[in-house]
Amino acid sequence: MKDLLATVKSNVSIAENIYAITLTLTGPLKNISGGQFVNLSVGEGAMLLRRPLGICKIDGNDLTLCYQVKGKGTKKLTEAKAGDKLKVLLPLGNGFDLNEFNNIAVIGGGVGIFPLIAAIRAYKDKNFYSYIGFRNKAAVCLLEEFEKSKLLTVTTDDGSYGDKGNAVSAYFSDKNRPEADVIIACGPPVMLKVLKEELEKRNFNTPCYVSLEERMGCGIGACLVCTCKKSDGDNARVCKDGPVFNIKNINL
Amino acid sequence: MADLKVKICGVELKNPVIAASGTFGFGREFNEVYDISAIGGISTKGMTLLPRLGNPVPRIAEGYGVILNAVGLQNPGVEHFISNDLKFLKDKGVTVIANVAGNTLEDYGKICAKLDGLVDFVELNISCPNVKAGGMAFGIKPESIKAVTSVAKDSLKSTPLMVKLSPNVESIVLNAQAAQSGGADCISLVNTFTGMVVDIERRKPLIANNTGGVSGAGIKPIAVRMVYEAAHAVNIPVIGMGGIMTGEDAIEFMMCGAGAVQVGTANFADVNAMPRIIEEMNNWLDGHGIKDINEIVDTVKLN
Ligand SMILES: Cc1cc2nc3c(=O)[nH]c(=O)nc-3n(C[C@H](O)[C@H](O)[C@H](O)COP(=O)(O)OP(=O)(O)OC[C@H]3O[C@@H](n4cnc5c(N)ncnc54)[C@H](O)[C@@H]3O)c2cc1C
Ligand SMILES: Cc1cc2nc3c(=O)[nH]c(=O)nc-3n(C[C@H](O)[C@H](O)[C@H](O)COP(=O)(O)O)c2cc1C
Numbered sequence: 269m270k271d272l273l274a275t276v277k278s279n280v281s282i283a284e285n286i287y288a289i290t291l292t293l294t295g296p297l298k299n300i301s302g303g304q305f306v307n308l309s310v311g312e313g314a315m316l317l318r319r320p321l322g323i324c325k326i327d328g329n330d331l332t333l334c335y336q337v338k339g340k341g342t343k344k345l346t347e348a349k350a351g352d353k354l355k356v357l358l359p360l361g362n363g364f365d366l367n368e369f370n371n372i373a374v375i376g377g378g379v380g381i382f383p384l385i386a387a388i389r390a391y392k393d394k395n396f397y398s399y400i401g402f403r404n405k406a407a408v409c410l411l412e413e414f415e416k417s418k419l420l421t422v423t424t425d426d427g428s429y430g431d432k433g434n435a436v437s438a439y440f441s442d443k444n445r446p447e448a449d450v451i452i453a454c455g456p457p458v459m460l461k462v463l464k465e466e467l468e469k470r471n472f473n474t475p476c477y478v479s480l481e482e483r484m485g486c487g488i489g490a491c492l493v494c495t496c497k498k499s500d501g502d503n504a505r506v507c508k509d510g511p512v513f514n515i516k517n518i519n520l
Numbered sequence: 521m522a523d524l525k526v527k528i529c530g531v532e533l534k535n536p537v538i539a540a541s542g543t544f545g546f547g548r549e550f551n552e553v554y555d556i557s558a559i560g561g562i563s564t565k566g567m568t569l570l571p572r573l574g575n576p577v578p579r580i581a582e583g584y585g586v587i588l589n590a591v592g593l594q595n596p597g598v599e600h601f602i603s604n605d606l607k608f609l610k611d612k613g614v615t616v617i618a619n620v621a622g623n624t625l626e627d628y629g630k631i632c633a634k635l636d637g638l639v640d641f642v643e644l645n646i647s648c649p650n651v652k653a654g655g656m657a658f659g660i661k662p663e664s665i666k667a668v669t670s671v672a673k674d675s676l677k678s679t680p681l682m683v684k685l686s687p688n689v690e691s692i693v694l695n696a697q698a699a700q701s702g703g704a705d706c707i708s709l710v711n712t713f714t715g716m717v718v719d720i721e722r723r724k725p726l727i728a729n730n731t732g733g734v735s736g737a738g739i740k741p742i743a744v745r746m747v748y749e750a751a752h753a754v755n756i757p758v759i760g761m762g763g764i765m766t767g768e769d770a771i772e773f774m775m776c777g778a779g780a781v782q783v784g785t786a787n788f789a790d791v792n793a794m795p796r797i798i799e800e801m802n803n804w805l806d807g808h809g810i811k812d813i814n815e816i817v818d819t820v821k822l823n
């Protein structure tokens with residue numbers, strides 16, 4: 269884990285309100301798994317907190333993060349231009365470990381698809397079956413990253429692109445759903461909650477790993493502001509013990 | 521290279537830069553980023569007799585140049601610290617300050633007794649604004665500050681007692697004096713200012729606990745004023761904090777009478793904040809031809 273001064277290579281809009289920023293680092297990032305994230309400085313002085321963003325793509329020394337414009341930090345980030353310097357603390361947290369699995373169902377909603385892209389890119393010879401959902405056609409992006417999937421279902425809430433519905437219902441209602449050894453998922457809290465309920469209702473015993481979001485301070489496990497509840501009643505730190513957890517072990 | 525060593529209540533710190541409670545855990549995570557033996561000391565996460573799970577999330581929010589937190593004293597309990605973290609910190613050679621909190625006077629006595637002789641200082645958190653049952657109650661009025669300080673002092677035979685003052689009070693001067701007369705060996709200030717941030721779309725406070733403690737760069741001028749006032753009202757050492765982001769900020773507190781400083785929120789903005797601050801202090805001293813950091817302490821003259 270290191271705090272680096274990275275150089276912005278590009279920062280472009282890839283869908284409505286969604287940007288991809290590519291940072292050139294001083295050296296290559298190795299052994300990164302999807303779900304790991306960075307803590308990016310967006311406006312030192314006024315904004316003391318770094319913004320956690322999932323690692324999406326790594327190409328040599330280039331790191332691409334994709335972000336939705338939500339509040340003042342991500343808004344400010346859209347102003348970053350090629351050549352600007354940004355501080356970035358990385359890599360943080362534990363990602364998806366897919367080593368022992370071959371057939372992987374991928375369920376992603378909205379900005380939750382970005383860490384899943386990194387997971388898919390990290391493994392060359394595995395079978396991915398992807399179900400990804402967006403709000404509407406204007407929000408659809410990075411489909412090309414899912415093209416190597418053996419199966420790809422795209423949904424939108426309003427049916428303006430792909431199937432009408434959401435990624436979780438698309439997965440469970442798929443009549444030709446392939447047998448998966450593991451499910452990996454990331455998306456808004458309600459999506460993960462519904463996913464957990466569906467898995468329990470159907471007595472699925474396929475292991476399922478999800479990546480969580482929580483507001484953070486330090487990002488490295490020291491300040492205990494990013495707590496989530498484990499099913500045994502104890503707390504876990506999203507930044508350090510996660511952000512990827514076995515869905516069985518956490519309350520959503 | 522200036523001499524950065526300072527002595528507080530007979531304890532020598534290799535430099536005056538201490539990690540502020542709650543922002544640095546028990547040091548292990550930051551030690552993955554840099555060797556924490558570089559810093560002067562660590563004030564641990566606030567500990568209680570029994571483990572606590574703390575407040576619901578969100579526990580943090582941001583304002584302009586400040587943050588708010590309401591962790592609610594999540595901690596593994598003092599016994600866990602003694603058996604799992606104390607040795608690690610001692611081996612690192614940093615000064616260990618055990619930050620403690622209680623719901624009752626009796627709790628404070630018991631927790632101090634458990635730590636007596638094991639750590640370099642016990643820092644009494646009598647001001648944590650987030651714990652409904654106690655915390656604030658002890659930290660507001662001079663009478664209760666004196667009472668809790670003397671209970672803690674009675675339980676500490678060999679470890680010096682640091683009392684951490686809340687800024688959410690009527691008179692920092694009277695409270696500092698109350699800590700001194702209760703038997704404090706030194707005082708630290710400031711803890712966080714109680715604040716609130718509202719999400720105007722939902723018309724609800726952003727932090728689950730509604731209010732949170734405000735810290736970071738924006739509180740510094742208030743903290744500097746309070747440290748100056750407290751330092752000139754007591755004759756025990758004062759440890760200053762509140763919004764320190766740079767070496768120059770730390771020097772400002774020391775010139776106002778602080779014998780050492782603590783750094784909290786800066787650790788979030790910059791994981792390497794503490795080693796950087798130490799280096800910046802050294803550079804400032806070198807640049808001004810000052811050989812010993814102690815020469816600058818309490819050198820501000822009011823207009
Ligand atoms: C591990 C992790 C990975 C993430 N990956 C991505 C990603 O790849 N792409 C993406 O678009 N978003 C991602 N997010 C969410 C992203 O961090 C927030 O949308 C962003 O921080 C909002 O910042 P802001 O300044 O625009 O909003 P503001 O509301 O101005 O932010 C104020 C504070 O709240 C925090 N905050 C607000 N919303 C969230 C949130 N949903 N999660 C965590 N912190 C929040 C901010 O970090 C900041 O500290 C991720 C979050 C986490 C925890
Ligand atoms: C996330 C967080 C947790 C904190 N927890 C504690 C605590 O457990 N005990 C305590 O005495 N102070 C606690 N504090 C207060 C700090 O130790 C410090 O007094 C305050 O943040 C002001 O310094 P700063 O502006 O450098 O952060 C906490 C502060 C933050 C930001």
Ligand code: FES
Nearest residue numbers: 485487491492507
């Ligand atoms: S953000 Fe500090 S512990 Fe997770």
